[in-house]
Amino acid sequence: MNVLVTGGAGYIASHVIKYILVGKSNNFSQIVVLDNLSTGSKYITDELHKIASENDMKFKFYLGDVSDIDFVESLLDEYQFDVIMHFAASLIVPESVADPLKYYYNNVVNTIRLLDLAIKHKVKYFLFSSTASQYSNENVKYGDKFSEDHPINPVNPYARTKNMCENIIRDCSNAYGIKYVILRYFNVAGADIENRIGQSTPNSTHLMKVAAQTALGIRDKLTIFGTDYPTPDGTCIRDYIHVDDLASAHVCALNYVVKYNSSELFNCGYGKGYSVKQVVDTMKAFTGIDFLVEYGERRAGDPAYLVADSTKLKSLVGWKPKYDDISIICKSAYDWERKLLDLKLGNP
Ligand code: UD1
Secondary structure, three states, rough: OOEEEEOOOOHHHHHHHHHOOOOOOOOOOEEEEOOOOOOOOHHHHHHHHHHHHHHHOOEEEEEOOOOOOHHHHHHHHHHHHEEEEEOOOOOOOOHHHHOOHHHHHHHHHHHHHHHHHHOOOOOOOEEEEEEEEEEEEOOOOOOOOEEEOHHHHHHHOOHOOOHHHHHHHHHHHHHHHEEEEEEOOOOEEEOOOOOOOOOOOOOOOOHHHHHHHHHHOOOOOOOEEEOOOOOOOOEEEEEEEEEHHHHHHHHHHHHHHHHHHHOOEEEEEEOEEEEEEHHHHHHHHOOOOOOEEEEOOOOOOOOOOOOOOOOOHHHOOOOOOOOOOHHHHHHHHHHHHHHHHHOOOOOO
């Protein structure tokens, strides 16, 4: 299959591409990346190039914006893609509150344009990168798990744009026949287990990355946002999924949809929750560094509790996670931050 990956220089997409390039699935013949490098990294695309040539795979990177319809159309003409994996998006929640139009343009308008072109060019499958943060937190109690049919209630423009895109994709699939895979991510964390690629976005607010950077002295302290949540230790609980396991989930889910010519929605998480304090303590224990932690106010918009019911992904497509261990996730996040420091790319 020929695949177009939008946002392919970014964190999650680059791990999916690596997974494909190292031959974990033989269904792919050509990977084409379109990325404007606004948050993605040239270092990452260069590394993907190397991985492709080591594995004798066809990989091509184009610097460009998904909103540039003429350019995207020229790629669709040239490569006749079977699949589009659409990752390019804006994804910072506070920014989405301050500048919602940026999010409605970058996420919703660009998805509509891309879908329109995909349908016109008879692309068969559309994979969409979505979020678990659109699930409602009302009437949720500690120990519950969120299945795909859990009520939806996006509470910020970012989550709303992802939910709107999901509905648009479903409507287009019903009307025009394009098949979709929608993946709702829980908390993606860690880095490539071989430490070749990782999360490279500057100013990240991601807990695991902030913890690794604080352990390395790149930040002078870590603030825990809120200690009065209705959880056993008072801090928020999340389901942290290693990015390499998330990558394999993409390929398993896509292969299933291709095999059965169906459309599917999957939660991506392990089904285990860890509190912010547990993550911080694991990072401290693994590194042996007792970095400075302070306790602050709740961060606006944070749900207390978000843990996946990933039964569907495991039972339907046979996804078998390999790194379901919070220490492995912490270690890979730390190793990658140290590498960024060595490469002199290690800014907070
Ligand atoms: C993450 C994703 C979001 C996705 C959602 C799905 C990131 C940046 N955000 O949001 O896009 O839709 O999962 O579940 O990946 N925390 C601290 N101190 C810090 C940083 C974080 O206490 O310095 C806490 C937060 O308050 C939160 C938890 O750690 O309770 C996780 O935060 P974060 O890593 O930012 O992810 P989410 O906000 O859950």
